[in-house]
Amino acid sequence: MFEEMVTARYYEERLQEEYLEGKQPAFDISAGPIPGELHLAAGQEAAAAGVCRHLRDDDTVTAPHRPHHVAIAKGVDLKRMTAEIFGRETGLSGGKGGHMHLFDPDAGFACSGIIAQGCPPAVGAGLAAKKRNEDSVAVAFLGEGAISQGAFLESLNLAAVQNLPVIFVIEDNDWAISMPKGRVTDVADGSQRAGGFDMPGVRVDYDDATAVYDAAKEAIGRARAGNGPTLLEVQVHRRMGHFMGDPESYRPDEDVEAAQARDSIERLADDLRNEGFEDDELETIREDARERVDEAIEWAKDQPEPDPDAAYEDVFVNPPSGVTTEEPSHEFAGGED
Ligand SMILES: Cc1ncc(C[n+]2csc(CCOP(=O)(O)OP(=O)(O)O)c2C)c(N)n1
Ligand SMILES: [Mg+2]
Numbered sequence: 001m002f003e004e005m006v007t008a009r010y011y012e013e014r015l016q017e018e019y020l021e022g023k024q025p026a027f028d029i030s031a032g033p034i035p036g037e038l039h040l041a042a043g044q045e046a047a048a049a050g051v052c053r054h055l056r057d058d059d060t061v062t063a064p065h066r067p068h069h070v071a072i073a074k075g076v077d078l079k080r081m082t083a084e085i086f087g088r089e090t091g092l093s094g095g096k097g098g099h100m101h102l103f104d105p106d107a108g109f110a111c112s113g114i115i116a117q118g119c120p121p122a123v124g125a126g127l128a129a130k131k132r133n134e135d136s137v138a139v140a141f142l143g144e145g146a147i148s149q150g151a152f153l154e155s156l157n158l159a160a161v162q163n164l165p166v167i168f169v170i171e172d173n174d175w176a177i178s179m180p181k182g183r184v185t186d187v188a189d190g191s192q193r194a195g196g197f198d199m200p201g202v203r204v205d206y207d208d209a210t211a212v213y214d215a216a217k218e219a220i221g222r223a224r225a226g227n228g229p230t231l232l233e234v235q236v237h238r239r240m241g242h243f244m245g246d247p248e249s250y251r252p253d254e255d256v257e258a259a260q261a262r263d264s265i266e267r268l269a270d271d272l273r274n275e276g277f278e279d280d281e282l283e284t285i286r287e288d289a290r291e292r293v294d295e296a297i298e299w300a301k302d303q304p305e306p307d308p309d310a311a312y313e314d315v316f317v318n319p320p321s322g323v324t325t326e327e328p329s330h331e332f333a334g335g336e337d
Contacts, residue, residue, distance in 0.1 A: 145176025
């Protein structure tokens with residue numbers, strides 16, 4: 001877990017540097033090596049690492065718009081993921097998805113920029129596992145800002161009523177862009193939503209990766225054994241802005257300071273030292289992580305840009321009936337009533 005967490009943290013710090021290249025002094029979102037929005041997850045590593053440690057390749061994970069730490073913990077290839085973020089041809093989706101649309105069927109991972117959107121596909125994966133009589137599970141990660149979304153609540157209901165092997169993991173960083181949790185829900189502990197669906201709901205506080213590991217072990221074991229879904233909420237902290245370029249003028253200084261003070265990685269490092277790990281062992285893990293991240297970024301930057309014509313490829317798996325691949329005619333052909 002420590003290795004995954006330091007990899008994810010360093011990855012976000014390096015992307016932060018790369019992203020800013022060429023975008024300043026006046027912030028130009030389309031300029032530089034990483035065009036478009038970028039949502040970094042520094043401070044949220046404990047949730048991903050603690051849950052994904054229990055997962056296998058044939059398990060499915062969906063993540064929201066802040067996906068890198070989850071992708072890393074699920075074993076998505078770092079180089080191809082980075083090439084995707086940099087919009088390169090060898091990226092996971094040929095450079096056409098970008099950082100919010102990472103899709104890796106080999107690792108069983110997908111994410112989406114539409115919040116709560118990962119919940120229904122995770123339920124679908126859970127239903128497929130049940131119908132096939134397999135013991136794989138599906139995990140949907142979402143932010144606390146998504147817990148009043150219909151897609152989330154309907155997914156909880158279907159997973160419960162069909163007794164599906166699905167774990168919903170709310171990453172509670174207390175903010176949905178500039179909106180604090182307390183202003184959009186009176187339920188401070190999002191795991192209480194589980195009560196309405198008669199499934200277990202568990203909350204883990206203090207960015208505690210070890211406690212997440214224990215809670216996830218129980219939930220995933222339960223799902224694998226055919227005993228249905230669990231809702232898990234994990235307290236995490238957003239150490240950076242909502243997206244790159246966010247001045248965070250809405251956020252009190254004390255809140256930023258609290259997020260910096262509650263460091264999930266330092267907390268786990270303390271746990272490891274208490275278990276007998278030496279500082280230099282932890283430093284070696286950090287150095288290896290830095291090396292792998294730097295290598296992935298250098299590799300990705302060397303990859304070719306996609307051919308502009310590739311924009312027309314992979315739009316449909318099969319053209320739906322009535323759609324022709326011939327050049328469109330500009331004459332009005334009339335229509336049927
Ligand atoms: C359905 C939908 N509504 C609104 C948005 C715009 N949006 C993007 S991120 C976000 C806030 C998400 O907050 P949260 O779920 O807590 O995740 P966090 O950013 O804190 O990780 C919103 C409203 C969206 N992407 N999808
Ligand atoms: Mg949030």
